[in-house]
Amino acid sequence: MNRHAPTAVRPVVTGVGVLSAAGEGTTALAEAVVHGKAAFGPVTRFDVSARRTTRAALLPEPRPLADAVLAAVGQACRRAGLDPADPDGGPPVLLALHSDRHTRATLAEVAAGTTARWGGPGVLRAYTGACVAAGTAVADAAQLVAAGRRPRVLVAAGHLVEPGVFAAFDAGRALARDGELRPFSTGRSGTLLGDAAVAVLVEAEPEAERRGAPVLARLAGWGRAGDAHHVCRPEPGGDGVARAIEAALGRAGIAPEEVDYVNANGTGSTLSDHAEALALRRVFGGHTDRLPVSSSKAVHGHALEASALLELVVTIGALTDGLLPVNAGWLGPDPEIGLDLVLDGPRTARPRYALTLNSAFGGANTALLVAAR
Incomplete structure (x- = not known):
């Protein structure tokens, strides 16, 4: 096993926010996942009549992607106890999004909304690296905090099921034929897409202690x-x-x-x-x-x-x-x-x-x- 030098500062998570097909907030998501309540249903956002698969996990209440991400950011910052009036409180944002013609506009809206409400420099970096985009962003945030370069970093991500990506996955036969996602099971036939807007505040442990912030993990x-x-x-x-x-x-x-x-x-x-x-x-x-x-x-x-x-x-x-x-x-x-x-x-x-x-x-x-x- 590769060994790395111990980090100078331990990065901790002090705030999380989420909108998912299970509903708004972590309580709704936890209730769904621990009891296996799958959130898949018919896609009504766009026409799927010509598709092999017609199901996905969609937000209960549709909203623009930037609005959904900013709602998740608000949840995370409030849970972490950030003070919008604190001139040093506003964290930079690492933002994971799908790369398409809307990416630049969504990034700008999230940057402006985050800075206006919580301060800070806005979006420091955008990640569009497919299904590991947000994981890469979290690793970078943890490294920035562990190296003492930032006291806190906000990682945010958003994805809404859209017709182009849905059609591409369907044409590539990547979506489950029976409309159910069955990980590791016999009879599994593919994945199903889902909506999500998520934010996680990564913070230096001493900084969290100074603020009296709740450490979640x-x-x-x-x-x-x-x-x-x-x-x-x-x-x-x-x-x-x-x-x-x-x-x-x-x-x-x-x-x-x-x-x-x-x-x-x-x-x-x-x-x-x-x-x-x-x-x-x-x-x-x-x-x-x-x-x-x-x-x-x-x-x-x-x-x-x-x-x-x-x-x-x-x-x-x-x-x-x-x-x-x-x-x-x-x-x-x-x-x-x-x-x-x-x-x-x-x-x-x-x-x-x-x-x-x-x-x-x-x-x-x-x-x-x-x-x-």
Whole structure:
């Protein structure tokens, strides 16, 4: 395992905000994921009559993407107890978005809205790196804080299901034919897309203590790796996923056996789920048989560039609430998977460390390791 020098400052999470198909706020999301209440329904936002798949996980109340992201930012900043009047309180924003003709305008709206309400320099950097965009942003935020370069950084992300991306996924036969996302299950046939707007405030632990801010979790480690195997197919043995996990564990200085839960990438793809299961077996060895795993995408859908941040919020919830999310959509075991999946209701646990994993087309992989506060 690669070992990294200990960070100068421990980065912690002091605020989270989320809008998802489960509703607004973390309580609604937690209720859905721990009980496996899948939020998929018919797509009514645009015409899908010519598509093979017609379901997605959509926000209960439609709104423009920038408005949704700013609502999540407000939740996170209020929960962290930021004072808008504090001249030093406004954090820079790292923003993950899908790259299209609306990206520049959305970025500008989020930057202006964040600065007007919470101060700070606005959006420092935009991330459009597909399904690991937000995971990369969190890793950069943690590094900025750990190195003492910023006292706090706000990571925000947003994705709304749109006709162009939906059509591309449908044409590529990436969407589940039966309209259900079934991670690691026999009979799985693909993913389903989902809406999400998420914000997470990453802060230096001494700064959080100075402000008396609530510490929800600690970002103990982060890792990134690419396998460059194929433009859309995963490396069959899960090499990039395994190396990202090893980098996160090495940065935290912990052994694989200390990890007590994994919120997997688990897209419901036959090839991707199998490769990820092999990666987990490679890193965790015999501990894999006792390591609870689930994919919360089975409930809230695949939010593309916002996925990693949404799933980080879910994983932090598992640490704080002591309830592991259900791996929903289950039909039966795939003999090639061999994971200890959380099935048939939430599992009570008190994880010391939990991993959340994400992978993207092109072979990019991120691993974020969070520790109980």
